[in-house]
Each structure stands twice: as C-alpha cells, then as structure tokens.
Amino acid sequence: MAAPIYSTPFQPYVYQSPQESVTPFQILGGEAQIVQIMLKSQEKITAKPNSMCYMSESIKIGSVYPPQHEGGVWQWFFGKNATKIILSNSGQDDGFVGIAAPSLARILPIDLANLGGEILCQSDAFLCSINDVTVRNSSQHRAQNIPDAEAVLRQRLVGQGLAFLVGGGSVVQKILVPDEILVVDVACILAMTNTIDFKLKIPNSARRVVSGGNKQPKAFLRGPGIVFIQSLPFHQFSKSIARAVTSPNMKEPPRFLFQIIGIFFFFLYVMIVISLIFTDL
Numbered sequence: 001m002a003a004p005i006y007s008t009p010f011q012p013y014v015y016q017s018p019q020e021s022v023t024p025f026q027i028l029g030g031e032a033q034i035v036q037i038m039l040k041s042q043e044k045i046t047a048k049p050n051s052m053c054y055m056s057e058s059i060k061i062g063s064v065y066p067p068q069h070e071g072g073v074w075q076w077f078f079g080k081n082a083t084k085i086i087l088s089n090s091g092q093d094d095g096f097v098g099i100a101a102p103s104l105a106r107i108l109p110i111d112l113a114n115l116g117g118e119i120l121c122q123s124d125a126f127l128c129s130i131n132d133v134t135v136r137n138s139s140q141h142r143a144q145n146i147p148d149a150e151a152v153l154r155q156r157l158v159g160q161g162l163a164f165l166v167g168g169g170s171v172v173q174k175i176l177v178p179d180e181i182l183v184v185d186v187a188c189i190l191a192m193t194n195t196i197d198f199k200l201k202i203p204n205s206a207r208r209v210v211s212g213g214n215k216q217p218k219a220f221l222r223g224p225g226i227v228f229i230q231s232l233p234f235h236q237f238s239k240s241i242a243r244a245v246t247s248p249n250m251k252e253p254p255r256f257l258f259q260i261i262g263i264f265f266f267f268l269y270v271m272i273v274i275s276l277i278f279t280d281l
Contacts, residue, residue: 015109015111015130015131015162017130017131017132017160017161017162021043021131023037023038023039023043023130023131023162024037024038025037025038025109025130027107027109028098031104031105031106032100032101032103032104032105033100033101033105033106033107034053034098034099034100034101034107035098035099035107035109035127035128035164036096036097036098036099037096037097037098037099037128037130038094038095038096039059039087039088039089039094039095039096039097040089040094041089041090041091041092041093041094042088042089042090043088043089044086044087044088044089045086045087045097045099045128045129045130046064046084046085046086046087046128046129046133047084047085047087047099047127047128047129048084048085048102048126048127048128049063049083049084049085050102051085051099051100051102051127051128052085052087052097052098052099052100053098053099053100054097054098055087055095055096055097055098056089056091056095056096056097057091057095058089058090058091058092058093058095059087059088059089059090059095059096059097060087060088060089060090061085061086061087062085062086062088063084063085063086064083064084064085064086065083084135099127099128099164101127101166102124102127102166103166103168103234104168104169104232105166105167105168105169105234106166106167106168106169106170106171107127107164107165107166108164108165108166108167108171108190108228109162109163109164110157110162110163110164110165110191110228111162112133112157112158112159112160112161112162112163113160113161115193115226116193116194116195117158117159117160118156118157118158118193118194119156119157119163119191119192119193119194120153120155120156120157120191120192120193120194121153121155121156121157121165121190121191121192122152122153122154122155122189122190122191123153123154123155124166124234125155125165125166125167125190125191126155126157126163126164126165127164127165127166128163128164129157129159129161129162129163129164130161130162131159131160131161131162132159132160132161133157133158133159133161133162133163134157134158134159135155135156135157136155136156136157136158137154137155137156152186152189152198152200152219153189153191153192165190165191165228167190167228167230168230168231168232168233168234168236169230169231169232170230170231170232171190171228171229171230171231172228172229172231173226173227173228173229174226174227174228174229175225175226176196176221176222176223176224176225176226176227177223177224178223178224179222179223180222180223180224181220181221181222181223182220182221182223182227183218183219183220183221184218184219184221184227184229185216185218185219186200186216186217186218186219187216187233187235187236188229188230188231188233189219189221189227189228189229189230190228190229190230191227191228192221192225192226192227192228193225193226193227194225195223195224195225196221196222196223196224196225196226196227197221197222198219198220198221199219199220199221199222200217200218200219200220201217201218201219201220202217
C-alpha cells in the first residue's frame with residue numbers, strides 16, 4: 001500500500017520515492033509511538049538528535065553539525081551541538097531502525113511530493129525523514145502570502161521525500177477549499193501547506209486583564225490547502241503536569257488582584273480627565 005499524505009497508526013506502509021526506491025515502514029504503539037523503518041544496504045535516513053530508540057547491528061550513526069559561521073559565541077564556549085543525525089545501513093543485509101516520538105505524541109508520515117514539495121510546521125514537529133527532505137528556518141525563507149506564519153510555524157520542510165512529524169494528542173487533517181476559512185488555536189496548528197493564507201488575531205491584553213477571557217491567540221486560515229491540527233500541544237501538556245505538582249495557591253494567577261488594579265487605574269484616569277476639563281473652564 002502506498003503511503004498517503006496522512007495515515008493512521010498500526011498499519012504497515014511502503015514508501016516509493018520519485019527515484020523508484022521502495023522503503024517499508026510501520027508506525028507502532030498507541031500514544032507514544034515509534035516508527036520502524038526498514039533500510040536496505042547503504043540506505044540512510046535523517047532524524048532529530050536523541051530520537052533513536054533501537055536499531056539493528058548494521059546501522060551506523062553519524063552527526064551533522066551546523067556550519068562554522070552559524071555557531072557563534074555559544075559554540076565557542078560549549079562546543080558544537082548536532083542539528084541532526086544520519087542513520088545508515090553499512091551491512092550487506094537489510095536492517096531496521098526505530099525512531100521514537102519525544103513525548104506522548106502520534107507520528108504522521110507526510111509525503112512532500114503530494115503537497116507541492118513544501119510545508120510549514122512547528123519548530124519541534126519534525127522527527128525524521130526518508131530521501132529528499134531539507135529542514136529550514138522559515139524566518140529565512142519568508143512566504144509572501146503568509147506574513148505572520150513564521151511567528152508560529154518556524155520550520156519549513158522542502159523536498160520530494162517522506163517526512164515524519166509528531167503531534168500531541170489526536171491529530172486531525174483538514175482540507176480547505178478555496179476561500180474556506182478555518183479558525184484554529186495557534187498552538188494547535190501542527191503543519192500546513194504554504195498555499196493557505198494565514199492571519200493572526202491576538203486578544204486585547206488590557207481587556208483580558210480587566211475582564212478575563214481566552215488568552216490564546218487565534219489563527220484564521222483561508223484555503224485552498226491542507227492543515228494538520230493537534231489537540232494537545234506539548235507546552236499545554238507540560239503546563240497541566242506543572243499545575244498538578246504545584247501547590248494549590250500557585251496554580252492560578254491572581255486574576256482578581258489584576259482586575260482591582262485595572263479598575264483603580266481606570267477611575268484614576270477618569271478623575272484626571274475630569275480635573276483637566278474643570279481646570280480649563
């Protein structure tokens with residue numbers, strides 16, 4: 001079975017590259033998943049550092065470091081940090097490697113050839129890739145029709161290969177027709193095609209302080225294009241854990257105090273304006 005744009009777990013697939021090479025893979029597990037990729041002799045994959053869970057004896061690991069001019073003073077002090085690892089099969093027989101999601105997340109195989117050869121994704125979404133996939137910083141390659149997307153989706157995947165992304169909770173794929181608008185919590189956007197028009201709406205901070213309300217910025221996505229939505233972003237999951245282990249008095253911010261301060265400054269402003277009016281009279 002050929003690999004789809006987005007697949008469900010527990011089902012084995014075969015990825016066929018534009019060069020006609022075939023790579024079988026399988027996504028294992030339920031919540032914290034593993035993608036197991038079969039590698040023939042001299043075949044290789046690219047993955048995030050520390051993502052390898054297990055591998056056959058013939059698999060060799062190599063590290064890729066940033067260019068010398070990109071490390072700066074931090075590289076001089078602390079040494080080089082690998083940006084990715086290369087896992088290659090140096091043996092004569094077929095091998096395998098298991099790449100694990102870094103948290104309670106699902107793994108999505110994304111065939112870039114079916115999406116125009118390019119997608120935008122969250123900075124921590126990329127897990128590994130087969131064949132021609134380049135990971136770039138989206139701020140260095142700004143899309144003209146997505147002026148605000150780089151503030152949220154900081155990675156750009158370019159190429160014709162197969163990329164594996166990780167999404168927290170459940171992952172939903174939405175296909176937007178031309179001029180269809182989808183409103184999404186910004187943190188829940190996992191990835192999207194660059195054909196989507198992205199508009200960011202941030203709630204008024206002064207209104208939130210006085211009256212409370214939703215603090216999350218919203219994204220207005222206009223089609224055509226495809227967007228992948230995650231139900232549990234990692235930072236929200238980590239906040240839930242932090243609240244569970246924090247004392248009850250520290251779980252919620254003192255919103256009532258902020259409301260009192262906001263009302264006080266509002267009445268102070270009104271009194272100053274009234275005094276200035278009567279002074280002029």
